[in-house]
Every structure is written in C-alpha cells, then in structure tokens.
Amino acid sequence: MAESRAINFGAGPCALPHSVLEEASKSLLNFNGTGIGIAEISHRSKEFGQVISEFESLIREQLQVPSTHVVLFSQGGGTGQFSSIVLNLLARHRLLYPSLSPEERYLDYVVTGSWSKSAADEAKRLGGGNVKVVVDSRESSKDGKSFDNIPTHDKYEFSKNPAVVYYCENETVQGVQFDVDPSSSTSFPYHLLPKDDPDLTSPLIPLVADYSSSFMSRPIPRLADHAVIFAGAQKNIGPAGLTVMIVRKDCIVDVDAAAKLGAAPVPKILSYKTLYDGKNVPNTPATISLYISKLVLQDMKEKGGLQYFGELSKIKAKKVYDALKRGEDKGGVFEGKIKEGNGRSLMNVVFGINGEGAEARFLEGAERRGLKGLKGHRSVGGIRVSLYNALSEKDADTLVQYMDEFVEAEQA
Ligand code: PLP
Numbered sequence: 001m002a003e004s005r006a007i008n009f010g011a012g013p014c015a016l017p018h019s020v021l022e023e024a025s026k027s028l029l030n031f032n033g034t035g036i037g038i039a040e041i042s043h044r045s046k047e048f049g050q051v052i053s054e055f056e057s058l059i060r061e062q063l064q065v066p067s068t069h070v071v072l073f074s075q076g077g078g079t080g081q082f083s084s085i086v087l088n089l090l091a092r093h094r095l096l097y098p099s100l101s102p103e104e105r106y107l108d109y110v111v112t113g114s115w116s117k118s119a120a121d122e123a124k125r126l127g128g129g130n131v132k133v134v135v136d137s138r139e140s141s142k143d144g145k146s147f148d149n150i151p152t153h154d155k156y157e158f159s160k161n162p163a164v165v166y167y168c169e170n171e172t173v174q175g176v177q178f179d180v181d182p183s184s185s186t187s188f189p190y191h192l193l194p195k196d197d198p199d200l201t202s203p204l205i206p207l208v209a210d211y212s213s214s215f216m217s218r219p220i221p222r223l224a225d226h227a228v229i230f231a232g233a234q235k236n237i238g239p240a241g242l243t244v245m246i247v248r249k250d251c252i253v254d255v256d257a258a259a260k261l262g263a264a265p266v267p268k269i270l271s272y273k274t275l276y277d278g279k280n281v282p283n284t285p286a287t288i289s290l291y292i293s294k295l296v297l298q299d300m301k302e303k304g305g306l307q308y309f310g311e312l313s314k315i316k317a318k319k320v321y322d323a324l325k326r327g328e329d330k331g332g333v334f335e336g337k338i339k340e341g342n343g344r345s346l347m348n349v350v351f352g353i354n355g356e357g358a359e360a361r362f363l364e365g366a367e368r369r370g371l372k373g374l375k376g377h378r379s380v381g382g383i384r385v386s387l388y389n390a391l392s393e394k395d396a397d398t399l400v401q402y403m404d405e406f407v408e409a410e411q412a
Contacts, residue, residue: 007395010373011172011348012213012235015390020295027291038291043284051291052280058297062216062305065246066224072245072275075286078115078212080270081230081243082122085164087266089206089227090128091258092251093163098261105129106159110188112137112343113147113171114379115210120166128264129163137176142339147174150186150343158194165193165207170214172235173377175350175384176343177214180221186343190222204250213347215244216300217389218310227251235347236389238293241286245272252276300389309389316387316396317346323403324351333358333407337382352382355410359383362406371399 008015024038031038032047041048056071065071074080086107093105107129109120123131135155141148158165167188170177179187193205206227211220215231223229227248234240252273255266268274274282300309321344327334335352338344353359362383366374376382387396 006370006372007391007398008373009371009385009387009391009399011377011384011386012232012388013240014235014373014386014388016238016292017296017299017390020292020299023295024288024292031291039288041287043281043287048287048291051294052285055290055294055297056280058294058301059216059244059246062297062301063220063223063246068224069226069246069248070252070276072247072272073280073285073290074243074245074269074275075241076270077232077234077240077243078210078230079118079122081210081228081245082119083126084270084272085119085166085208085228085230086123086126086129087264087270088251088253088255088272089164089208091255091263091266092206092253093129094258094261094263095253097161102128103130106162107131107164108134108158108162108166110135110156110165110167111147112150112168112174112176114173114377115171115212116166116168117147119168119210123164123166126264132159132162134158134165146337147171147176148338148342150176150178152185153189153192156189156192158192160194162194163206165205166210167208168210168212170211170345170347172213172348172386173350173380173384175338175345175348177345177347178343180218182221186341188221190225193225204248206251213386213388216297216306216309217313217347219306233289233293235386237296239289242289242293244293245275247272247276296389312389312393313346313387315393316391317344317349319393319396319400320349320385320387320403323400324349327403327407330407331411333410334403337380347387349385349387350376350380350382358410361410365406366399366402369398369402371402 027038029037031041059071107123111117111133135151137147137149137151138145140151208228211229211231213235216236229246231244233242255271259265324334324336332354337350353362374383376384
C-alpha cells in the first residue's frame with residue numbers, strides 16, 4: 001500500500017503517517033475487537049470514551065497544558081472558532097464589565113495574513129464590540145499590499161482592557177509564522193500585551209491564537225498565558241472535521257447570564273460551557289477524525305514528541321528554503337515570497353517561479369514524480385510546499401532534488 005502512495009505536500013487536508021492509516025483502515029472494519037467499525041461505533045460507548053480520554057491526555061501531556069486550561073473539541077473548523085471566540089469572549093467581557101458600550105469593548109486583531117484577516121472580518125460582522133486591527137502586516141510589506149512579513153515589535157499597540165487579543169501563529173496561505181525565540185523581532189510581542197489595570201477586576205489577558213497549521217509541530221511558547229488556542233485537525237494531526245481548543249477556565253462563561261446583561265445570545269453548540277459541561281460530547285462528535293487524530297498523537301509520542309517534530313520541521317524547512325535560494329541565485333528561476341528574517345514559515349514554504357509557463361512545467365514535472373499538492377493557494381498563486389509532521393526528511397529531500405533538477409533544466 002505504502003509504495004503506491006504519492007508524496008502529498010498539500011496544505012490540508014494533507015499527508016498522515018502511513019502506519020496510522022494502515023491501523024485506521026483495519027479499525028474501519030473492526031474497532032478494537034468490538035466487531036463494529038470505528039465509523040459505526042456509538043460515541044457514547046465505553047470504547048469510544050476511551051479514545052476521547054486518551055486523545056485529551058496525549059495533547060495535555062505533549063503540550064504540557066496546565067491545570068488552569070481545559071481541552072475542548074468541536075466541529076466547525078477554524079472558521080467556526082472565528083465566531084465562537086468573539087461570542088464567548090464578548091460574553092466574558094460583558095460579565096466582567098456590564099456597563100461598557102460596544103464601542104468601549106475592544107477586540108484587538110493582529111493581521112498578518114488571510115486567516116487572521118478573515119477572523120477580524122468575522123468579528124466585525126458579528127458586532128457587539130469595537131474591532132481594532134492593531135497591526136496589519138501589509139503596511140510593513142515590500143510592496144505595501146502583501147502579507148509578506150511579521151511586523152517588528154514597535155508596530156503593535158494593544159488596547160487597554162480588550163475583550164480579545166487575537167493572532168494567527170502560522171499563516172498557511174502566505175507562509176508567515178511567528179518565531180518561538182522571544183528575543184527575535186518576529187516573535188509574538190507578549191511583553192507588549194496590556195498590563196493589569198488596578199481599577200478593573202480581571203487580571204487575565206484574553207489572548208487568542210489560531211494554531212490551525214502549526215498545532216503539534218513544536219512546543220507552544222507561553223501557552224499558559226493564552227485564553228484560547230485553537231486548531232483544526234486537518235494539518236498536523238488528523239482528518240478534517242475536528243477542531244481542538246485549549247481554553248483557560250475563566251473563558252468558560254455562562255453565556256446566557258451574559259445575554260441577560262445585553263450580550264449577544266450564543267448558539268448553544270458554540271458556547272465553550274456547553275462543550276465543557278457535556279464533557280466534549282454534548283452532541284455527536286467527529287468520531288473518525290477523533291480516532292485517527294488520537295493514533296497520530298500516539299505515533300508522535302513514540303517518535304519523540306514535540307521536541308523531535310520541532311527539530312524535524314526545522315531540518316525539512318531549511319532544506320527546502322536552501323533549494324529555493326539556489327533557484328533564486330541561478331538566474332532567478334525561483335522567487336521566495338517571504339524573505340529570510342521576515343517570519344518565514346516552517347510549515348508552508350511559498351514561492352513563485354519566473355518564466356513563461358514555468359509554473360505549469362514545475363507542477364507537471366512534480367506530478368510525474370508523484371509529488372502532489374504543490375499548487376499555491378488560489379488567492380496568491382505560485383507554489384506552496386506544506387511540510388507538516390507526516391512528511392519525512394526523505395520526502396523533503398525528494399522534493400529538493402526535483403527543485404534543483406528543475407532549475408538546471410530551466411537554465412539549459
Ligand atoms: N486558520 C488557518 C491558519 C488555516 O490554515 C485554516 C484553514 O486552512 C483556517 C483557519 C480555517 O480552517 P477551517 O477550514 O477548518 O475552517
């Protein structure tokens with residue numbers, strides 16, 4: 001089975017570990033000796049309950065989630081969280097500060113790419129607060145209109161006492177990512193977050209991070225300082241259909257009590273309290289996605305966990321960026337979209353190919369070699385190489401060899 005498979009560099013849904021898929025395919029017919037397939041088993045069965053609790057433990061253990069935070073699951077993807085966050089955190093803000101007007105309830109958005117922009121747009125659409133784009137990286141871009149950098153720390157100015165401070169850790173479409181090294185100018189500026197206001201009662205910053213395309217690829221810096229971290233499963237950990245949220249307990253609020261004070265009513269299934277009270281099964285969850293994601297996390301743990309995958313990501317990305325540089329230096333065949341030092345992503349390497357018909361030639365040649373999923377996002381074009389956990393160093397080497405050969409052929 002493994003021999004006939006392509007190398008899938010797609011941005012998600014994307015490659016998953018072969019061994020996991022083999023085990024999952026057996027479980028499709030008979031899960032854990034129950035005689036019932038994993039797609040057929042009740043989400044309330046003892047056996048499935050075990051899957052859920054193991055999945056949660058694997059996340060908690062590998063990311064070292066503190067007891068101040070809970071791990072929640074839902075459907076609705078990252079896009080669902082764009083709405084849930086606004087509704088739940090505005091409800092929290094309402095309970096803390098009942099008398100503020102919507103104009104005085106700030107939702108601070110750090111916009112560094114398409115996904116954080118979409119999240120800010122959704123917050124504006126939902127209303128109930130004053131959405132402030134605290135940074136828009138297009139303003140510090142080379143051409144004044146591209147998301148091609150992580151802004152330096154002097155660019156951020158957060159509101160006092162905001163309801164939300166939002167950022168996207170890795171922008172999948174453009175390939176920009178915050179650095180984990182706090183001394184780097186492209187790390188998230190945690191030190192600039194609004195300080196406690198002695199006149200107000202909440203000491204906890206409502207920091208929200210979209211980790212959809214970098215979740216479980218390396219340890220999360222300052223995890224405990226986040227109010228909500230969320231990720232769709234369909235990049236590093238499993239099939240689409242499952243969303244994981246790590247939520248600080250003070251953000252699990254009684255949304256109905258907030259609505260009585262004037263906050264927007266929150267659809268029951270979007271309320272973090274519903275998920276928490278229902279022990280992550282208030283309704284039918286994405287059973288297959290949960291099961292396969294659990295297998296992936298087990299596999300990760302066996303291979304060395306986040307330290308191992310963090311190092312592997314750096315190695316794979318360096319190889320691809322080096323090949324990109326060689327292609328840039330040799331007659332400008334390639335053209336990286338994000339310059340070194342500007343927050344280049346370890347997960348998604350985005351570049352253009354110069355020359356009439358060259359991009360199509362690159363993609364056709366890749367296809368012939370079984371290298372798939374390389375076409376860039378429709379909004380930015382070019383090539384996108386997604387290097388999620390399931391891809392090995394050897395997979396990256398195969399691509400790099402092809403990139404070098406392509407450059408030579410274009411030059412001939
Ligand atoms: N955020 C990021 C960083 C993403 O990459 C994506 C999807 O690719 C989303 C949010 C939206 O996720 P979903 O398609 O699960 O709604």
